[in-house]
Amino acid sequence: MMAAMARAATTSDVFNAIAEPQRREILALLRAGERPVTELAQELGMTQPRTSKHLRVLREVGLVRDRKAGKQRLYGLDARGLRPVHEWTGGFERFWNESFDRASASSPAPISPRTR
Amino acid sequence: MMAAMARAATTSDVFNAIAEPQRREILALLRAGERPVTELAQELGMTQPRTSKHLRVLREVGLVRDRKAGKQRLYGLDARGLRPVHEWTGGFERFWNESFDRASASSPAPISPRTR
DNA sequence: CCATCATATGCCGATATCGGCATGCGTCAA
DNA sequence: TTGACGCATGCCGATATCGGCATATGATGG
Numbered sequence: 001m002m003a004a005m006a007r008a009a010t011t012s013d014v015f016n017a018i019a020e021p022q023r024r025e026i027l028a029l030l031r032a033g034e035r036p037v038t039e040l041a042q043e044l045g046m047t048q049p050r051t052s053k054h055l056r057v058l059r060e061v062g063l064v065r066d067r068k069a070g071k072q073r074l075y076g077l078d079a080r081g082l083r084p085v086h087e088w089t090g091g092f093e094r095f096w097n098e099s100f101d102r103a104s105a106s107s108p109a110p111i112s113p114r115t116r
Numbered sequence: 117m118m119a120a121m122a123r124a125a126t127t128s129d130v131f132n133a134i135a136e137p138q139r140r141e142i143l144a145l146l147r148a149g150e151r152p153v154t155e156l157a158q159e160l161g162m163t164q165p166r167t168s169k170h171l172r173v174l175r176e177v178g179l180v181r182d183r184k185a186g187k188q189r190l191y192g193l194d195a196r197g198l199r200p201v202h203e204w205t206g207g208f209e210r211f212w213n214e215s216f217d218r219a220s221a222s223s224p225a226p227i228s229p230r231t232r
Numbered sequence: 233c234c235a236t237c238a239t240a241t242g243c244c245g246a247t248a249t250c251g252g253c254a255t256g257c258g259t260c261a262a
Numbered sequence: 263t264t265g266a267c268g269c270a271t272g273c274c275g276a277t278a279t280c281g282g283c284a285t286a287t288g289a290t291g292g
Contacts, residue, residue, distance in 0.1 A: 019135040020250090024204070031211065037269055050251065052270055071259050071268055079211035086209070088140070089202035095147065095195035136280090153239060166281065168240055187238055187289055 014081045017061040022046065023054045027063060030077035037073060130197045133177040138162065139170045143179060146193035153189060 018024055025044055029035065035043075041051035055075055058064040062081045066073050134140055141160055145151065151159075157167040171191055174180040178197045182189050 013135075013137075015137075015140070016135045018205075019129075019132045021129075021131075024131070027208070031208065038267095047252075048269070049253080049271080053250080056270080068259095073269065077208075077211055079208040082205045082208045083212050086202060086205035089198045089205065092143070092147065092193075092195040092198045093202070095193055096199050154237095163282075164239070165241080165283080169280080172240080184289090187236095189239065 012060050014061045014063065014085060017057050017063060018082070018085065020054065020057075022050075023058055026051070026054055026058065027077060027079075027082075030064065030075065034067075034074040034076040036069070037075065040075065128176050130177045130179065130201060133173050133179060134198070134201065136170065136173075138166075139174055142167070142170055142174065143193060143195075143198075146180065146191065150183075150190040150192040152185070153191065156191065 018027070022044065026040060029040060029043060037051055037055065038048060040055075041048045044051065055064060055066070059066060059075075063078060064075050065078045066075050068074075134143070138160065142156060145156060145159060153167055153171065154164060156171075157164045160167070171180060171182070175182060175191075179194060180191050181194045182191045184190075
C-alpha cells in the first residue's frame with residue numbers, strides 16, 4: 001500500500017511524452033502523413049517493439065491516432081495536444097525577447113520583491 | 117560499467133526539465149521576478165530541499181540563473197531556453213489548425229503518402 | 233568565535249522508464 | 263487450415279528520477 005510515494009504521476013501528460021527525443025522524431029515524421037509502424041521503425045532506425053511502445057505513449061496522450069488498414073496499422077498525427085505546450089512556452093516570449101534585464105543586468109538595488 | 121544501457125540521457129535537456137509540473141510552476145512564478153529559494157518553496161508549498169533540487173535541474177539546463185544576495189541566493193528566469201520548445205511545437209501549428217483532415221476524416225483511400 | 237539563517241547535498245527507498253528479446257494475436261494469402 | 267507478416271505485449275535488467283530526512287556549507291550578526 002505504498003509507503004512513501006516517490007515521483008508524481010508523469011506519463012500520460014503531453015509535456016512528458018515529448019520529453020523523449022525519439023518520440024519527437026516520430027511526431028516530426030508523421031507530419032508527412034500516416035505511416036505503418038514498421039516503416040516508422042525503419043526510417044528512425046529503431047526496432048519495432050521500441051517503436052510500438054513509443055507510439056503507445058503518444059497515443060495515450062492523444063498525440064497520434066491509429067487506424068487499421070488491413071494487416072497494418074497506420075499511425076497519424078493529431079497535433080492538437082501540442083498546442084498547450086506551444087501556448088505555455090509562449091507565455092515566456094516577452095522574457096526571452098526583452099533580454100531579461102533585471103535578471104542579468106548589473107542591477108544594484110532591487111534585491112527581491114519581499115515586501116518586508 | 118553498464119551492461120545494456122537503458123534509457124537515453126534525459127536530464128540536462130530543456131524538454132525534460134519542463135516535463136515536471138513543479139518545475140513549470142517555478143518558472144511561471146519567476147516571471148514575476150527573482151526570488152530566494154525559501155520564498156519559492158513557500159509559495160509553491162514544497163519543502164526547501166525539494167525546491168533546491170528542482171532549481172538545480174532548471175539551472176543546469178539554463179532556464180534559471182542565480183546570484184548571491186547576502187545570505188540568500190536569488191533565482192531568476194532565463195527563458196531563452198524555452199524558445200526552442202516554442203519553435204518546435206510551432207512547427208506543428210498548421211496541423212492543429214487544419215483539423216488534420218486525412219487523419220481523422222473518413223478518408224477511404226490514401227493509405228499512406230508513400231510517394232511511389 | 234559561535235549561533236543562526238539560507239541553501240545545497242548526500243543517502244535511501246519507491247517507483248517509473250527504456251531497451252531488448254521472445255511471444256501472443258489478428259489478418260491475409262495460398 | 264496453415265504460414266507469413268505486422269504489430270502489441272509481457273517480462274527482465276539497468277538506470278533515472280523524485281521525495282523525505284538529516285546534515286554539510288556559507289554567510290551574517292552578535
